[in-house]
Amino acid sequence: MKNDQAGLYIHIPFCLSKCGYCSFYSIKSVNLIPEFINALNIESKFYSNLFKSFNTVYLGGGTPSLLSIGQLETIFKAINKSYKIDPHAEITMEVNPGDVSLEYFQAMRSLGINRLNIGVQSFDDNILRFLGRRHNSAEAVSVINDSRKAGFGQYRD
Ligand code: SF4
Numbered sequence: 001m002k003n004d005q006a007g008l009y010i011h012i013p014f015c016l017s018k019c020g021y022c023s024f025y026s027i028k029s030v031n032l033i034p035e036f037i038n039a040l041n042i043e044s045k046f047y048s049n050l051f052k053s054f055n056t057v058y059l060g061g062g063t064p065s066l067l068s069i070g071q072l073e074t075i076f077k078a079i080n081k082s083y084k085i086d087p088h089a090e091i092t093m094e095v096n097p098g099d100v101s102l103e104y105f106q107a108m109r110s111l112g113i114n115r116l117n118i119g120v121q122s123f124d125d126n127i128l129r130f131l132g133r134r135h136n137s138a139e140a141v142s143v144i145n146d147s148r149k150a151g152f153g154q155y156r157d
Contacts, residue, residue, distance in 0.1 A: 005086075007056035008079065010040065012064040019132045026062040037071055041078040048082035055086040058093075060117070065095040069107040076111050090115050097143040098135035105150035116152050118143060 014033060015026040057079070059072075067075075072093075079085065092115040093108060105116075122128050123137040135143075147153060 004052050005055050006051050006053075007058065008051075008054040008083070008085075009058045009060060010075065010079075012036075012059060012061040012067065014066050015061065015063045016066065017132065017134060021131060024062065030066060033067065033071065037067075037074055040075060044078045044082040051083055053084040053086055055089050057085060057089055057091045059113075060094050063096050063099070064093050065099040065104070069104065069111070072108070072111055072113075085112075092117055094119060095143075096134065097140045098133075100143055100146070102146040102149055105147050105152065109151055114152075116147055118147065120144075 011025070013026045013036070014030050015028060016030065017028065018026070059075075064072075085091075091113045093113050094117040096119050118140070119133075120140040121131055121133060123140060125136050128136060
């Protein structure tokens with residue numbers, strides 16, 4: 001029996017470095033990303049009969065923003081081929097402030113991503129260093145501004 005409506009979570013299990021406080025599963029072997037995407041494609045097809053449609057899609061991690069736009073496009077092609085994604089679905093992706101730019105945000109939007117989770121644990125540089133984060137507070141502010149310029153942060157009904 002197919003589930004009528006469900007949320008799809010895709011875990012991207014790669015990080016350039018490990019933050020001391022984090023217990024999410026991730027590895028630093030970013031050279032495995034292409035193989036991981038192939039495996040994701042195969043798994044999408046494998047489970048395609050289980051679900052009728054998804055009304056939310058969430059790319060978490062790990063660090064999804066380590067993926068190139070081309071790699072994200074491959075993932076979205078695979079899930080759109082295997083599943084029906086509600087045209088009004090909330091599609092979220094986690095990003096690390098150290099990885100993204102205005103152009104990256106614009107390309108994300110063209111893929112249908114309409115919600116962001118930006119990994120800013122603090123705006124205090126000392127705390128960010130203590131936590132082992134790869135960005136500083138100025139970069140975090142700049143990235144938030146870029147995300148708004150790209151059209152994120154416009155609340156929907
Ligand atoms: S970047 Fe995020 S997922 Fe990766 S180790 Fe740090 S907190 Fe955890």
